[in-house]
Amino acid sequence: MINYTYFLEVFMYEKNIKNYLIGSSLIFFTLGCFSNFLSIHLKINNLDDAFIGSILSIQTLGTAIGSIISGIFLKKYTHKQSVLSSVVLISSSCILISISLNPTLLLISSFLLGVGMSFQFVTESPYLMKVTTTENRMNVFSLNFSIKNFSMMIGTLIAGFMSDINLSTKYTLLIFSIISSLSVFPILTIENIKMKNSDRTLKDIITILKIKPSINIILFNALIGIGSGLVVPFFSMYIKDTMNVDNKIVGVIICISQLGIVLGGLLTPYLSTLFGKARSVVICQALSIPFLLSISMFKNIFIISVCFLWRTALMNMAQPIIQNLSMETIEEKNMNMFSSFIILTSNIFRAAGTFLGGQIIYYVNYEIPYYITSVIYIIAIVVFTITFRCEDTKNPVCN
Structure with a gap:
């Protein structure tokens, strides 16, 4: 309850x-x-x-x-x-x-x-x-x-x-x-809390790169980054050009999808309690893929809006769990550097995805990036599943 x-x-x-x-x-x-x-x-x-x-x-x-x-x-x-x-x-x-x-x-x-x-x-x-x-x-x-x-x-x-x-x-x-x-x-009122840190930046980087779960998490974020870069920045252009709707309609759809993210984020603790952290991520992101594909398949503004809402909510509501699990794979002294690696990777690959998405849309059409992103997301889910297969169950492989 x-x-x-x-x-x-x-x-x-x-x-x-x-x-x-x-x-x-x-x-x-x-x-x-x-x-x-x-x-x-x-x-x-x-x-x-x-x-x-x-x-x-x-x-x-x-x-x-x-x-x-x-x-x-x-x-x-x-x-x-x-x-x-x-x-x-x-x-x-x-x-x-x-x-x-x-x-x-x-x-x-x-x-x-x-x-x-x-x-x-x-x-x-x-x-x-x-x-x-x-x-x-x-x-x-x-x-x-x-x-x-x-x-x-x-x-x-x-x-x-x-x-x-x-x-x-x-x-x-x-x-x-x-x-x-x-x-x-409000920030001035919080305490000066410092984490345990080593003084060797290069050593920290080498340590992070030697830990297999850390490499997999960086790869996972790279795949999600390039996938979202292929489609997310161009969604408003897509519905405006293909559905011929005005800016107000586009704005309403975007705001409703943001509300979906908010509500989804609030439900995340209940999902992690019900299914476990790792399974919740896999379930949410896997369920988002059919909605992602539906955006490119249907030319009805209502269907596209509903699919975009569910795709955005499901894909993003797992983010708090991913953040939590990522930090749990690393020692406290390496958390800051590992966090910076994740942000770096995500942004570089998102930028690359945006560039590729623009080129594909210009030379081919709006729909192809959605199919490519779906394949990339499936690969990302497999990487995540392999990385955290021991998180929610007593898997013999883990013993």
């Missing part, structure tokens, strides 16, 4: 958890606005598509490079200092992007925004592992995941409302940028 007090637990946790979640929600509230309205802002101000593409690409590059920097940073400094650095980088770069149209400054600011995001992403899993207990860990990972996505959804909706009342995109972005800076206040 479901214990509904789980949904209120965020108010019951100690300050190190609660205030981190509040600070994180403000950051992702801002990122929700920027992820959907930055390109529109640049387009309105007569910057060409090629330059806008460069802005988005350099942000991904910043996240990839920043993931290594943040892993090294966490060897000397605490998680609190890392998150505060993230807040400073994200809020300052967002403010610069909002007020300037100078191409050089935009490129530098976008790169720094990516670096700031990487500090947030890399710090997240090791920090939550450190401040949680075995009993509440799965709940906290799930709440964190749902709160982030809910904040992004609300940020997108409010930014859309602000544009409907004819508020300049410049001021919309600027207001959201200032809101992100407010996250410094």
